[in-house]
Amino acid sequence: MTTEDHGAAGPYIEYDGLPVLHGTEVKLPLIHPYAPVPASGRYITPGGGRLTIRKAEKNAVHLRITLDHLGCPAQCTEEKNTAFRRLALAAEGYCVAAGCRHHPAFSDGVLRCFEVRTGVVPLAVFVRAVLAVELGDLSLAGRLVEEAEARFGPVRRAQEPDVEDQAEAG
Structure with missing residues (x-):
């Protein structure tokens, strides 16, 4: 194990060949893509990210799933950002069909947030798709979008910016 000092945010520790973790994160359990997925908790992913599953604050019928890759720029490629955005849009398609309307909770970069x-x-299906994208398999994200479109009609394209996101950025 090696330690990197990142000032007030550190220390960060290299853990089991994964990107550096904050000292408080070293004891988090590892989540396996094919193991049962608990309804809540915080985990280390196979790609070195931190996955958190919890109830959404605003709406009890949604789960908020966050994935962060602080300290791991390899997870922030355009292909992975597009696949993660497609996952968010697939989840939004199901929400629209269920009668709720919110824009996909997603942002490119090291912190990704989804509302499902x-x-x-099924939580296990969505989490497995997130973990698959993290590990470089983009096909599960495409399958979830295709399934949502087959059931509910077209979802927005992954490259289309969200009007609300533009308003917040401006």
């Missing part, structure tokens, strides 16, 4: 309506996309 409970009971419409």
Whole structure:
């Protein structure tokens, strides 16, 4: 194990060949793509990210799934950003069909956040798709979008910016 000092945010520790983790994160459990997915908790992913699953604050029928890759620029490629955005849009398609309307909770970069309506996309399926993208398999994200479109009609394209996101950025 090696330690990197990152000032007030550190120390960060190299852990089991993964990108450096904050000292408080070293004891988090590892989540396996094919193991059962708990309904809540914080985990280290196979790609070195931190995955958090919890109830969404605003709406109890949604789960908020966050994935951060602080200290791991290899996870922030354009291909992975597009695949993660497609996952968010697939989740939004299910929400629209269920009668709720919110824009996909997603942002490119080291912190990705998704809101998934409970009971419409099985949590294990969504988490496995997130982990697959992290490990470089973009096909599961495409399958979730295709399934959402087959059931509910077209979702926005992954490259289309969200009007609300533009307003917040401006």
